[in-house]
Amino acid sequence: MKILRVFNNNVVLARDELGREVVLTGRGVGFQKRPGSPVSQETIARRFVPADNPASVAQIIADIPPERLRLVETLFARAVADLGSRLPPLTLVALADHIHQAVERVRRGEIMDYPLRAEVAHLHPQELAVAERMLGELNEHLDVPLPAGEAVALTMHLFHAVTGSPTMAATYEQSGLIRQVFALLADSYGPAFDPASIDAARFAAHLRYFFARARSGAQLDGDEGPVGAAVRAGSPAAYTLAQRIRALLELRLGHPVSEEEVVYLSLHVARLETGMRRGRTT
Known part of the structure; x- marks a missing residue:
């Protein structure tokens, strides 16, 4: 690999063996280097392959203190693993930049307001619980502790990592789609539907993993089969509502939802x- 640009001693932009522009980080990876210099492989700690604007990504990383990047990487990877996923490298950059900017805001006496905590608690309870623990661990190491409201932002970054959304904007769109599905459930069941219930949390988690499958082109894609037939016969109202959810998902996502996915939606609605x-009998 050849170096294209040196940002500091620990961050460079290089061209890899496949001709891609990549961002390399590591202690001393850019030390006494200049454009055209070969990369010392033993100095590479991380490799990022941005689809767009690799120089901008490199500059963002270069602005983050290396020890802060390492801390965020350790805690974020653990948090994502706790949610049953693996850490996509570029989501690390987005979160590390967010935390770096948040620390600098607090240092300046500026506090961000996150008014969506109640909504996030309903839509993403698992991610919020992990985010709150992660925030506590972060604050044990930061010289400027972050306020409790930052757990909301961390939650959305975790949701972004787990669903594999290409951008944070897409992450918020998917969260909004879960909110629309919950509105459909509330419209169908009225006050009996509790968005804070454990079953609602499981339903939100199912949607989260559906988004990940749909984005990767790996939807469940078999015939209805005996399970589907049993759901249609035993829970016809749940199956009908799942078809309404399917129509909403197809409209918002712009691609079809398979019949087997509808069967699993029906099972969660039946639950x-x-x-x-x-709840009515207790």
């Missing part, structure tokens, strides 16, 4: 119905 019936 919601069971939970609501149980």
Whole structure:
């Protein structure tokens, strides 16, 4: 690999063996280097392959203190693993930049307001719980502790990492789509539907993993089969509502939802119905 640009001693832009522009980080990777110099492989700690604007990504990384980047990487990778996923490299950059900017804002006495905490708690309870723990661990190491509201932003970055959304904007769109599905459930079931219930949390988690499968082209794609037939016969209302959810997802995502995915949507709707019936009898 050849260096294209040196940002500092620890961050360079290079061209790899496949002709791609890549961002390399590592202690001393840019030390006494200039454009055209070969990269010393033993100095590379991380390699990022941005689809767009690699120089901008390199500059963002160069602005973050190396020890802060390492801290965020360690805690974020653990948090994503706790949610059953792996850390996409570029989501690390987005979160590390967010935390770096948040620390600098607090240092200047500026506090960001995150008014969506109640909504995030309903839509992404698993991610929020992990984010709150992660924030506590971060604050143990930061000289300027971040306020509790930052857990909301961390939640959305975790959701971004787990669903594999290409951008944070797409992440917020997917969160908004979960909110629309919940609105459909509330419209169908009225006050009996509790968006804070454990069954609603499981339903949100199912949607989250559906988004990941849909984005990677790996939807469940079999025939209806005996499970589907049993759901249609045993829970016709749940199946009908799942078809309405399917129509909403197809409209918003712009591609079809497979029949097998509808079957699993139906199972989760049926579980919601069971939970609501149980709630009425207790």
